[in-house]
Amino acid sequence: MYDLIIIGAGPAGITAAVYAARKRMSLLVITKDxxxxxAISGDIENYTGYQFITGPDLAAKFEEHMRKYDITLxxxxxxxxxxxxxxxxxxxxxxxxxxxxxxxxxxGKKSRELNVPGEREFKNKGLTYCAxxxxxxxxxxxxxxxxxxxxxxxxxxxxxxxxxQVYIINNASGLGGDAIMRExxxxxxxxxxxxxxxxxxxxxxxxxxxxKIKREGKEVQLAVQGxxxxxxxxxxxxxxxEVEKNQFGEIxxxxxxxxxxxxxxxxGDVTDVPEKQIIIAAGEGSKAALSAFRYLSQLR
Amino acid sequence: MDKKVxxxxxxxxxxxIRTKQFLRDNNIxxxxxxxxxxxxxxxxxxxxxxxxxxxxxxxxxxxxxxFDKERIKAALGL
Numbered sequence: 001m002y003d004l005i006i007i008g009a010g011p012a013g014i015t016a017a018v019y020a021a022r023k024r025m026s027l028l029v030i031t032k033d034x035x036x037x038x039a040i041s042g043d044i045e046n047y048t049g050y051q052f053i054t055g056p057d058l059a060a061k062f063e064e065h066m067r068k069y070d071i072t073l074x075x076x077x078x079x080x081x082x083x084x085x086x087x088x089x090x091x092x093x094x095x096x097x098x099x100x101x102x103x104x105x106x107x108g109k110k111s112r113e114l115n116v117p118g119e120r121e122f123k124n125k126g127l128t129y130c131a132x133x134x135x136x137x138x139x140x141x142x143x144x145x146x147x148x149x150x151x152x153x154x155x156x157x158x159x160x161x162x163x164x165q166v167y168i169i170n171n172a173s174g175l176g177g178d179a180i181m182r183e184x185x186x187x188x189x190x191x192x193x194x195x196x197x198x199x200x201x202x203x204x205x206x207x208x209x210x211x212k213i214k215r216e217g218k219e220v221q222l223a224v225q226g227x228x229x230x231x232x233x234x235x236x237x238x239x240x241x242e243v244e245k246n247q248f249g250e251i252x253x254x255x256x257x258x259x260x261x262x263x264x265x266x267x268g269d270v271t272d273v274p275e276k277q278i279i280i281a282a283g284e285g286s287k288a289a290l291s292a293f294r295y296l297s298q299l300r
Numbered sequence: 301m302d303k304k305v306x307x308x309x310x311x312x313x314x315x316x317i318r319t320k321q322f323l324r325d326n327n328i329x330x331x332x333x334x335x336x337x338x339x340x341x342x343x344x345x346x347x348x349x350x351x352x353x354x355x356x357x358x359x360x361x362x363x364x365x366x367f368d369k370e371r372i373k374a375a376l377g378l
Contacts, residue, residue, distance in 0.1 A: 056313075125350075134352060137352050
């Protein structure tokens, strides 16, 4: 039985782990991967203390910091159930079962899917959700980025260094995201922005060869070899059935990171905290750990 | 005899970095092939693995896609 089990090892989970370790709480971290979305971000220029750092580098720094402490870490393990019993929480995963007095859910978000024909078949066969990972395989090719927010702009800025031509397929009337990124995209001759446009199908033989889009009521096909889906994120909160969530599936927390269940805390992008940023997730993780510590102190 | 291990990767892919770190931690000697600067190798992984994601590992001819720790361990006999 642990004092605390942290679910997730992104910026929120790792920071919570560092704080909990410094409070000498007995601690287990269960996670699918290390670094979460931060590990697959491109260039980061808004995490205080680093004027510039890449996502993988910042994630490596986070991990190094966490490993400085003696923390039990279960990597490549996915939580399937979190249940409150009498005075403890039982957590089931794809590999085992654990018990703790408190838990912090910091499982973050994952990519939203397009839900169009061809998406499943062509995943990793031209269609990807990670420009940072797979971008270089599309060197000299024509590619499409689906979406119009910051993650789509980030993917586009990575791809203009590699690809021959980049189409941005955006279903809104204009691009969102940060002005500084939009300016860089507008300056690039390689980018064609298609607003008010929806993706209706992904086509190809063994690999992606075309994307079907709908524009001004008409369906047309674009020849592309790569498709980067960047249409936002959904919270990894399905396993937490008992906690209260909002309409988007985000876990509701108060300013102390408490959920509706006293011994269950949550932090970072999986919660309804306004603004999803690495630095905010990290701060929320520290608050959640301190709240869990306070909760345990009051029990004793 | 030691197995021949090839890792097809890109410098920015976090799972590639983790895969290589895992191999180093286990004292496995491997050849790192950066597909972002080697177009022939990029085409090779498509041919070998039938897909376009990295990392791809070739362990004595056995192809593993992604940082699949359990499969990598099994293939290396760790």
